[in-house]
Amino acid sequence: MEKIKQTGLSKEEVLEAYKMALRGRRLDERLWQLTRIGKTSFNISGQGAEVAQVAMALAFDRTKDYFLPYYRDMTAVLTWGMTSKDVLLGSFGKADDPSSHGRQMPNHYGSKEHRIISHSSVVSTQYPLSTGVAYGAILSKQDYVTLVTTGEGSANQGEVQEAMNFAGVKNLPLVFVIENNKYAISVPENEQYAIEQMADRGPAYGFPGYRVDGRDFAATYLTFKQAVEDARNKKGPTLIEVMVERLTSHSSDDDQTVYRSKEELEEMKKNDSLAVFQEQLLKEGYLTEEKIEEIEQELKNEINQATDEAEAMPDPTPESISENVWA
Numbered sequence: 197m198e199k200i201k202q203t204g205l206s207k208e209e210v211l212e213a214y215k216m217a218l219r220g221r222r223l224d225e226r227l228w229q230l231t232r233i234g235k236t237s238f239n240i241s242g243q244g245a246e247v248a249q250v251a252m253a254l255a256f257d258r259t260k261d262y263f264l265p266y267y268r269d270m271t272a273v274l275t276w277g278m279t280s281k282d283v284l285l286g287s288f289g290k291a292d293d294p295s296s297h298g299r300q301m302p303n304h305y306g307s308k309e310h311r312i313i314s315h316s317s318v319v320s321t322q323y324p325l326s327t328g329v330a331y332g333a334i335l336s337k338q339d340y341v342t343l344v345t346t347g348e349g350s351a352n353q354g355e356v357q358e359a360m361n362f363a364g365v366k367n368l369p370l371v372f373v374i375e376n377n378k379y380a381i382s383v384p385e386n387e388q389y390a391i392e393q394m395a396d397r398g399p400a401y402g403f404p405g406y407r408v409d410g411r412d413f414a415a416t417y418l419t420f421k422q423a424v425e426d427a428r429n430k431k432g433p434t435l436i437e438v439m440v441e442r443l444t445s446h447s448s449d450d451d452q453t454v455y456r457s458k459e460e461l462e463e464m465k466k467n468d469s470l471a472v473f474q475e476q477l478l479k480e481g482y483l484t485e486e487k488i489e490e491i492e493q494e495l496k497n498e499i500n501q502a503t504d505e506a507e508a509m510p511d512p513t514p515e516s517i518s519e520n521v522w523a
């Protein structure tokens with residue numbers, strides 16, 4: 197059977213998934229442009245992880261589940277319900293930015309409306325927080341599932357081990373994710389961890405751990421689907437290590453050509469997950485060249501409009517400085 201069909205998603209849903217992954221790429225390209233021309237201060241980019249993030253988010257019930265993302269998860273939060281304009285409001289630091297009303301750095305996503313919980317720049321602090329959110333489901337007898345993500349470098353923080361241990365002990369309805377792009381800024385994976393795969397840390401805390409290729413939309417979606425179902429059915433947490441690429445530098449403040457070879461960068465770009473997904477959809481009859489063109493045009497219009505609208509919004513006022521912060 198064709199691969200995409202195995203997901204059980206309808207043709208419309210698969211096309212929406214493709215459009216969402218492409219939205220993530222095109223919007224991120226816009227964010228880079230805005231940084232480069234000095235209209236925004238910073239960008240940290242999920243290029244290379246879009247397909248995996250769509251597959252991950254689609255496996256949840258986005259009308260009731262909770263999500264504690266990290267800074268590279270723009271495409272995941274878009275899939276969860278945030279809009280291109282919401283993201284742009286955050287990058288411009290506008291008063292109406294749903295993530296923090298312009299208090300946080302760009303890419304620190306949050307949305308009360310969509311149950312996306314804002315995170316700290318101190319990496320992985322969302323992990324222990326997520327155990328509280330998940331424990332809340334048990335204490336309040338609700339059946340929501342919690343999703344939390346971090347990078348493979350940040351997964352070596354002490355509180356990540358504490359969070360996973362607590363989740364195992366309490367059998368929490370929680371899906372732990374490590375997005376492994378093989379770099380923590382300039383530090384390569386062989387200097388980050390000594391085990392073969394980070395997924396092995398799940399069983400160390402008493403629950404399953406899987407490694408999945410984030411370029412494989414169907415495999416990623418199905419792995420998450422199972423984890424969500426298990427969490428919802430009181431079978432406890434799962435750790436999923438998603439292998440992705442980091443196509444860009446760590447952020448707009450560094451240059452990865454200084455610490456990665458030209459060959460490595462070229463090899464990575466040849467295996468761009470978005471191209472792999474597009475190729476697969478063309479082959480399996482979901483997409484045509486004309487349809488791709490149509491989607492590209494729709495996204496271009498959407499992102500242009502969102503940029504103009506977000507940029508025209510007011511900045512936070514000096515008088516509001518002590519609002520929307522812990523004071």
Ligand SMILES: Cc1ncc(C[n+]2csc(CCOP(=O)(O)OP(=O)(O)O)c2C)c(N)n1
Pocket residue numbers: 268317318319346347348349350351375377379380381442446
């Ligand atoms: C506790 C802490 N230490 C260091 C930093 C600086 N820092 C920000 S991102 C990052 C690398 C994270 O790498 P990884 O977890 O692999 O995530 P990626 O950025 O690759 O997605 C570091 C060291 C920080 N924000 N917080």
Ligand SMILES: [Mg+2]
Pocket residue numbers: 347348349375376377378379380381
């Ligand atoms: Mg990393």
